[in-house]
Amino acid sequence: MAAGLTERNKLRTRREMAEAAGRLFLERGYDATTVQDIADAAAVSPRTFFRYFPCKEDVVTAIASASMDDAIDHLGEYDENKTLRSVLTTMLRAVLAPVGDNSTRARGFQFMLRETPALRGRWLEERRKSRDRLADALAPWFGDDVDPMASRLLAGTVLLVLDEVMSRWADDPSLADPLGLLDEALRVLGEPLIPAGGQ
Amino acid sequence: MAAGLTERNKLRTRREMAEAAGRLFLERGYDATTVQDIADAAAVSPRTFFRYFPCKEDVVTAIASASMDDAIDHLGEYDENKTLRSVLTTMLRAVLAPVGDNSTRARGFQFMLRETPALRGRWLEERRKSRDRLADALAPWFGDDVDPMASRLLAGTVLLVLDEVMSRWADDPSLADPLGLLDEALRVLGEPLIPAGGQ
DNA sequence: GTCAACTTGGCAGCTTCTGCCATGATGACA
DNA sequence: TGTCATCATGGCAGAAGCTGCCAAGTTGAC
Numbered sequence: 001m002a003a004g005l006t007e008r009n010k011l012r013t014r015r016e017m018a019e020a021a022g023r024l025f026l027e028r029g030y031d032a033t034t035v036q037d038i039a040d041a042a043a044v045s046p047r048t049f050f051r052y053f054p055c056k057e058d059v060v061t062a063i064a065s066a067s068m069d070d071a072i073d074h075l076g077e078y079d080e081n082k083t084l085r086s087v088l089t090t091m092l093r094a095v096l097a098p099v100g101d102n103s104t105r106a107r108g109f110q111f112m113l114r115e116t117p118a119l120r121g122r123w124l125e126e127r128r129k130s131r132d133r134l135a136d137a138l139a140p141w142f143g144d145d146v147d148p149m150a151s152r153l154l155a156g157t158v159l160l161v162l163d164e165v166m167s168r169w170a171d172d173p174s175l176a177d178p179l180g181l182l183d184e185a186l187r188v189l190g191e192p193l194i195p196a197g198g199q
Numbered sequence: 200m201a202a203g204l205t206e207r208n209k210l211r212t213r214r215e216m217a218e219a220a221g222r223l224f225l226e227r228g229y230d231a232t233t234v235q236d237i238a239d240a241a242a243v244s245p246r247t248f249f250r251y252f253p254c255k256e257d258v259v260t261a262i263a264s265a266s267m268d269d270a271i272d273h274l275g276e277y278d279e280n281k282t283l284r285s286v287l288t289t290m291l292r293a294v295l296a297p298v299g300d301n302s303t304r305a306r307g308f309q310f311m312l313r314e315t316p317a318l319r320g321r322w323l324e325e326r327r328k329s330r331d332r333l334a335d336a337l338a339p340w341f342g343d344d345v346d347p348m349a350s351r352l353l354a355g356t357v358l359l360v361l362d363e364v365m366s367r368w369a370d371d372p373s374l375a376d377p378l379g380l381l382d383e384a385l386r387v388l389g390e391p392l393i394p395a396g397g398q
Numbered sequence: 399g400t401c402a403a404c405t406t407g408g409c410a411g412c413t414t415c416t417g418c419c420a421t422g423a424t425g426a427c428a
Numbered sequence: 429t430g431t432c433a434t435c436a437t438g439g440c441a442g443a444a445g446c447t448g449c450c451a452a453g454t455t456g457a458c
Binding site: 084085088117118120121122124125128147149150152153154156157160161164184185186188189190191192193194195196 | 283284287316317319320321323324327346348349351352353355356359360363383384385387388389390391392393394395
């Protein structure tokens with residue numbers, strides 16, 4: 001439990017760097033903040049920064065993807081009493097609810113992602129990993145011996161929904177949190193994306 | 200029509216750089232190929248390379264996203280006699296058919312994308328632009344005054360399908376082209392991603 | 399034939415990121 | 429408590445991506 005002094009110091013260093021980076025990014029922008037700036041603010045050397053975060057973009061994704069990882073992990077084991085819709089709703093709400101707690105910061109991050117191509121690429125890349133993990137977690141609902149195409153497509157589309165909801169929320173300052181936008185998006189997933197029709 | 204010598208020279212230079220880059224990337228890998236290498240192979244200076252391609256990754260996306268752009272552009276105007284399914288099928292076939300013509304190269308690119316995080320991020324970023332354009336092109340099929348959520352989700356999911364199909368094709372050397380995988384994926388889109396069920 | 403516009407090359411410089419080694423702190427064991 | 433292996437850190441040098449600036453050569457219009 002004590003976990004050792006070294007271990008605690010490393011956690012603290014990591015947290016201080018992430019906080020300093022997040023603050024500086026929001027203050028002056030991602031590109032205008034150098035790793036040197038972050039290192040100075042966290043009282044470490046740039047060399048140490050790169051030991052904790054493989055690249056500059058990873059500070060942002062490490063901060064922002066943590067809640068997503070948690071939500072997918074807590075999706076839990078397959079339970080035949082829970083419908084696919086209910087577990088997905090629960091997961092998405094778990095991810096979206098905290099956004100309202102610090103909406104200024106969350107909006108800031110959202111806009112920063114939009115305006116910084118390098119960051120958005122890295123972000124989409126992270127999202128892709130989430131998609132794979134979500135697809136695995138959802139697979140049991142589709143049966144064991146079925147082709148995994150359906151679960152993979154659903155997982156990907158659910159993350160598209162999340163993306164869409166967050167983006168709209170960021171653009172509409174009158175919305176306190178993005179939860180209200182979720183229901184309509186989930187409704188769309190309950191109908192065929194391609195309406196029935198001729199060949 | 201003559202278009203001027205300068206203009207033709209620029210096109211030639213651009214093509215030579217793209218070809219040299221593509222060849223070198225496939226030969227020795229993306230990371231192991233420097234911009235200097237590409238510039239040498241195309242007999243230009245590195246400085247000129249960056250005048251044509253804003254960053255190294257853009258050579259790859261410029262090559263690979265051209266057919267996608269064409270396909271979306273040729274999706275054409277709204278025609279109420281064409282079903283959504285038919286225009287999407289036409290578009291996806293237009294993108295996937297040429298893959299079989301040079302399958303070795305296409306597989307090489309696919310694996311390169313997989314193994315190079317920076318490239319994949321940039322690729323996903325490009326895909327995102329395609330999604331926006333596709334969503335705009337599909338919007339008329341959803342009616343004018345409807346919320347654009349449905350068309351945006353469909354566009355995103357169609358590109359997920361493309362991604363999935365290409366990935367599976369690349370992994371299965373027995374497949375000449377990826378067209379055979381398309382039908383099943385499109386079938387999934389014709390049914391609700393979330394099966395009907397309780398709340 | 400002349401001149402303006404433009405393309406290219408080279409150079410210096412910044413930033414991200416990595417390998418290497420010395421230094422100092424931590425923690426285990428006697 | 430003392431000793432020693434381990435490990436986190438810092439500093440340094442350097443590669444690679446990328447940009448601004450200016451000089452030189454080419455193109456194309458009059």
